[in-house]
Amino acid sequence: MSSRTQARIAVLKGGPSAEREVSLVSGRECAAALRNEGYSVVEIDAGPDLVxxxxxxxxxxxxxxLHGRWGEDGCVQGILEWLRLPYTHSGVLASALAMDKARTRQIYAQAGLPVAEGLLARRDDVRRAHPMPPPYVVKPFNEGSSVGVYLVHENANGPAQLSDDMPEIVLVERFIPGRELTTTVMGDRALAVTDIYATGWYSYEAKYAAGGSRHVVPADLPGDITRACLDYALRAHEAIGCRGVSRTDFRWDETRGLEGLHLLETNTQPGMTPTSLAPEQAAHCGMSFGELVRWMVEDASCSR
Structure with a gap:
């Protein structure tokens, strides 16, 4: 790559997914930071004319x-591979695997990582009857940012009445009570553990609305839980084949100690908004937002 002051960076943002608005904010923030770092930057709202x-x-x-389908599921990555353009974050295969939550669960299990009980079910079957005793969570198997997530409580009157926007096949997982934790991996290093406090479910709105959630980093946790989160996140990153920056989310039932810690998913393209978790963890480790995006650009490559 040419020197930093001469390098030309295309920031892909927006796109057609359900996470378009978040991606526009991420792209804007990253583009501004890269300009401050001395790069020449062009911002591209990804559409049919992307090539x-x-x-x-x-x-x-x-x-x-980009966030969500097409942007982080291997589709755009394939275009960039074809054009031989180095790009940030994970490659085609890791991106596709991590976006498919059912495949991710299989990889976790094969790597000896703890996951909650779960199953794939037809949308219409879930509407008719509980696929497992409540409480449980129903989600698309290929979306992020808590898009389309239904929490069915223990005292629910009936099964989840899923909207027609949900895919025909959905993922059902046992709900793990307790705390929401997350760990960012940067290259070969797990950065920190964040404890996420939200009113009720950590929904799409809680993730991205101002004041929607409160992040505590480093999380006040027993040492074995902190060590496990750091270890599990790095192992998940490596097992899926991620590169660059990823973030793995956990639920922890503190009444069960280490046995209560379960992986939820690995995000190969964590949000880069003012309320996002990965930049907060990088800052905790002494890295400014500008330094973080510069590292990501310098780490960019095609498949390897």
Whole structure:
């Protein structure tokens, strides 16, 4: 790659997924930080003309700030591989695997990582009857940011009445009570553990609305839980084949100690908004937002 002051970076943002608005914010923040770091930056709202835009702009590196389907499920990564443009975050296979929550659960289990009881079920079957005794969670198997997540409480009057927007096949998981924890991995290093406090379920709104949640980093946890989160997140990152920055989410039932810690999912493209978790953990480790995005650009590559 050319020197930092000469390098041209294309920041991909927006796109057609359910997480478009969050991606626009992530892209805007990353583009501003990269300009402050001395890069030449062009911002591209990813659409049907993406290949033409990238061909015309001729960037040295693509900073992928897309979220959700098409942007972090291997689709855009495949385009960038075809164009031989180095890009941030994980490659085609790891991106596709991590977006498919059922496949992710299989990889976790094969790596000896703890996951909650779960199953795939037809949407219409879940509407008719409980697929497992409540409490449980129903979610799309290929979305992020808590899009389309239903929590069925123990005293629910009936099964989840899923909207028609949900896919025909959904993932059902045993609900783990307790605390929401998350750990960012940067290269070969797990950064920290954040404890996430939200009113009720850690929903899409809680994740991205101002004041929707409170993050405590480093989390006030027993030493064995902190060590386990750091270890599990790094092992998940490696087992899936991630590169660059990823973030793994956990639920911890503190009444059960280490046995109560379970992995939920690994996000290959964590949010990069003012309320996002990965930049907060990087800052806790002494790395500014500008230094973080610069590291990501310098780490960018095609498949390896």
């Amino acid at each position: 033409d835009r990238l061909t015309a702009e001729k960037p040295d590196v693509v900073f992928n700030a």
